[in-house]
Amino acid sequence: MAKYVAFNAQHAIDYIKNLVTKDGYDLFDPEQTLSAYEFGDGNLNLVFRISDEQSNSVILKQALPYARCVGESWPLTLDRARIEAEVLLNHGALSPDYTAKVLHHNPEQALTILEDLGHLQILRSAQINAEQFPLLAQHVAHYLSYTGFYNSDFYLTAQDKKAKVSQFTNPELCQITEDLFFNDILREHERNNYPSELQSTVSKLQNNAALHLAIAKLKAKFLSCPQTLLHGDMHSGSIFVDQNTTKMIDPEFGFFGPVGFDIGSFIGNLLLNYCAQNARISEFVSRRNYHSHLLTCLQESYTLFEQQWLTLIAEQTTDNNLKAAGYGEYFMQQVLQDAIGYCGTELIRRTIGLAHVADIDGIEDAQARLNVQHHTLALGEQLVLNAHTCNNKEAFFALLISQLN
Amino acid sequence: MAKYVAFNAQHAIDYIKNLVTKDGYDLFDPEQTLSAYEFGDGNLNLVFRISDEQSNSVILKQALPYARCVGESWPLTLDRARIEAEVLLNHGALSPDYTAKVLHHNPEQALTILEDLGHLQILRSAQINAEQFPLLAQHVAHYLSYTGFYNSDFYLTAQDKKAKVSQFTNPELCQITEDLFFNDILREHERNNYPSELQSTVSKLQNNAALHLAIAKLKAKFLSCPQTLLHGDMHSGSIFVDQNTTKMIDPEFGFFGPVGFDIGSFIGNLLLNYCAQNARISEFVSRRNYHSHLLTCLQESYTLFEQQWLTLIAEQTTDNNLKAAGYGEYFMQQVLQDAIGYCGTELIRRTIGLAHVADIDGIEDAQARLNVQHHTLALGEQLVLNAHTCNNKEAFFALLISQLN
CATH class of the missing domain: 3.30.200.20 (Phosphorylase Kinase; domain 1)
Structure with a gap:
């Protein structure tokens, strides 16, 4: 060659x-x-x-x-x-x-x-312009639940699964995530990037021992919990959309990791856009409507994702042990708590870490941008800290709404 | 070649x-x-x-x-x-x-x-003869904690760890464990092997939904929790001993799995011998003394194992995130609960599954052997069911003692 x-x-x-x-x-x-x-x-x-x-x-x-x-x-x-x-x-x-x-x-x-998907838009650009995609939630939920389930221990033989885990060992790209999501945000690091006005908030966050502990648990699962073949980079820049179509691209960070990671990243990006719109849409009714659309999209994504996982577990599980009554529900409760945690780290690292999002960085007014950054940082912290208290998705949605208002 | x-x-x-x-x-x-x-x-x-x-x-x-x-x-x-x-x-x-x-x-x-370790004895043969090895606990604890810690995410870089996980991918031997520890024992299977007098007890165990759920969680961790490089077959037949020496042999089942698996298997084999001695040592004081030795060995093994892990975590952890205050203690609590669960599956599968132990099968009197089998089965079931209630090793020891008397 x-x-x-x-x-x-x-x-x-x-x-x-x-x-x-x-x-x-x-x-x-x-x-x-x-x-x-x-x-x-x-x-x-x-x-x-x-x-x-x-x-x-x-x-x-x-x-x-x-x-x-x-x-x-x-x-x-x-x-x-x-x-x-x-x-x-x-x-x-x-x-x-x-x-x-x-x-x-x-x-x-x-x-x-x-x-060539050039006839579609990148979701991030479209959502910055407050465009709505009524089928997005349904499509993302299908993508994540089907690719997730059929690459998991529920479905694959243990031998196939182990071969796939080796095939998709991705140490260099995983290390970028390990550094940016978990390590850098908790300490002073030259890769971090935030305005000096955020320093006292960042310092407080970096001195929160409970946050360090919760993030240690998320990092440990990212390192040693090969539940399924993840996309690995499910942010709004990895999704092409139009009114009828959704296409995932760019899974170069793919590896076998915890199921909650992808859906958590996706939801985190919806929330980054949600917070950014406080500075972007000045008209109250328009902003309320777009916020309501985003929240519906988030709730629908998670609800369908969970429903489809549970249906696939009930109907397609091949592993005798994992067919045990109640195990699917137990598994999905762990997935929910992981997803909330990873969503929180996505919010924090996109605010103060190396790689930001245009939803926020593109806000022209510095004070308005700073307000959004305070919001995403506080929201991320609360999600990481309280993930373990959410025993079901309703508790998650209630937690979210309490932090968004 | x-x-x-x-x-x-x-x-x-x-x-x-x-x-x-x-x-x-x-x-x-x-x-x-x-x-x-x-x-x-x-x-x-x-x-x-x-x-x-x-x-x-x-x-x-x-x-x-x-x-x-x-x-x-x-x-x-x-x-x-x-x-x-x-x-x-x-x-x-x-x-x-x-x-x-x-x-x-x-x-x-x-x-x-x-x-050549031919000057030593195999631990199982020696324990069948009620021989005591005062340094065994200390040696096993050192072996499991040092090999465990230095192959874990606490110490290895993520890239080294991923390379080692691939190097030690062991699908065929793992499948034997997956079948014998988790699958076969919960259903009628041609590989199972127990006397007909045990049938009603086995049927009751196999119909226990809570047991199925607890074993599903243990199986899932065995499949997808590559915490460290395990020996993979830590029973009393894999250990050479004399009064001063302990040598682990035969780690052909080695793979990256949950830390609790090896120590749980080891403790399970001590308990199999403990129960067998009820039928082997007829004299009360001798039996009580040997039981007391085994229980001390078990408690000392686990205590030193945990202490050394916690010391190594405190002093040798290289991963910034996993240094978080409280994370080592959280991790070791999970290890304890996993160990109790895997210990329980070892007791069950050595009683009714394919591969028995000479400690029990060598008991000549059929009724006495059956009594031991009832005991190991009940003990195994209680350990699997109650593992999650043990928040520290003292709770585990108390649970054990309540089931051994």
């Missing part, structure tokens, strides 16, 4: 031409002339759109061996391209409607050819 | 001669004539003792590609010889005094050359 070379647009065209003519891939008519351009942010990956004369197009995504956005010359394994493609293939087989489709994968070149 | 061939005594001698002369291994004087004989039970492994004219000797252990003792022609991966040697090397580096020493390992031939 050819040695890894970072592509330019011409490489991308040549590569695809070759695939189509030599290997018979059904991507383009071999007679067509192709054109290509790169439009990724260039930090982690190269992303090319390759089109023919009829405007048929595909995406060619190639991993770069470093991540400029995460830290100065932070080298990053090219194996993440394999992980990403293999997660998409695994999840695509289980929830095909909601997973971006892989057309071709080449691990040596760290590249994947994907269906 | 040469293809796998099951050895005879002459193969063993030739192999060692070759090692000593060609590879310069310091096993024997090359001038000496060697002799060898096979003395394994032949079910899982061939075990040769190879001696020179001065009675210097080593053990050559070779895995067979099947396990006659577990089931009719149950094929078993030769990879278990690699696992066993690599666990011994890993544990031997951390607790050298209490781990059998590996002198050479050849994965292709599935063979390992080990120090």
